[in-house]
Amino acid sequence: MYNNLGAQPGVPRPPTNPQPNPFGNSFYGAGSGLIRGGLGAYGEKILGSSSEYVQSNISRYFSDPQYYFQVNDQYVRNKLKVVLLPFLHRGHWTRITEPVGGRLSYKPPIYDINAPDLYIPFMAFGTYVVLAGLSLGLQGLFSPEALNWLFVKGLLGWFTEVMLLKIALLSMGSGEAPLLDIMAYGGYTFAGLCLAVIGKIIWSYLYYFLMPWTCLWMGVFLVKTTKRVLYAEVRTYDSSRHNLLLLIIAVAQFPILLWLGNISVNWVL
Known part of the structure; x- marks a missing residue:
């Protein structure tokens, strides 16, 4: 009770700050x-x-998402020519590198025609959905539910292409390719698919002429690009195994594109 009182007369006050050790x-x-x-x-x-x-x-x-949208009109035109007419591409298929921060990096698509981009795949995918809805409307089968199914169907086809390329890389012991690169390569499929659907809208018989060629073009394009990725990343080279995987990628374009090109309300086909 005296702790808060002052010092009493005659009583020495204890030191408040003891001598430190x-x-x-x-x-x-x-x-x-x-x-x-x-x-x-x-x-x-x-x-x-x-x-x-x-x-x-x-x-x-995953890489940098902004990298895949550095495009211009000239790049889009030239890239579509490479995707849709790979036989006429006379240049090399390898990407151009440049030193950035003491290490090599790939130039963006605006400066390299062989660089993958996501602008064309996303635009082609959206165009495919619109054209599919237009085709259903011309057949008198359009409905919001059918359009939703076609959207999901397109996503499933894109996912199938990505998984096909990813499995091919993993089979060769090269799974280090950026996921967005693989998404871009798989998404280019819709560029050729849109061409076939437009032919179907103009004249139904034109579809049966364009679709086989579209499958062949996309197979050649994916083989060329995948071959470059495989040879660049794989440490051990097995020609027979590589060629078999590349053949599977090319042949797989026929059932995938035929399934996506069948515009109907059937949830199976």
Whole structure:
């Protein structure tokens, strides 16, 4: 009850700040410094390595999404020629590299015709859905439910193409290609598919002429691009195995495109 009172007369007042222990302070300062320095270095090492690991894996498997939309009108025209008429492409199929930040990086699509982009696949996919809805309308079968199914059908076809290319790369021991690269290659299928659907809208018999050629063109284009990715990434080369996988990719375009090109309200076909 006297703790808050002042000092009484004749009674010595106890010191409020006791004499510090020089040894304790020395040990405390040294210990806290070692602890702070050690934990700081250890944490920086962990966080730094984790950040580098995450960034390297993100760039390896997903890359930068903005990279795939650096396009212009000239690139789109030339790329569509390569996709739809791969037989007439006389240049090389390899991508152009440039040094960035002390390491090699690929030039964006606006500067390299062989670079993958997502602008054409997304635009082609949207055009496919619109053309499919128009085709159903001309047949008197249009409905929101049918259009939703065609949208889902297109996504399933795109997913099938991506999985086909991914499995081919994994079979060769090369699964390090960025996922967005594979999505771009698989999405180019809709560019040729739109051409076949337009032919079907103009004249039904024209579809049966354009669809086989579309399948063949897309097979050649995917073989050319996949062959470049395979040969660039795979460490061990097996010609017979490579050629078999490339043949499977080319042949698989026929059932996939025929299934996507069949515009109907049938949920199976």
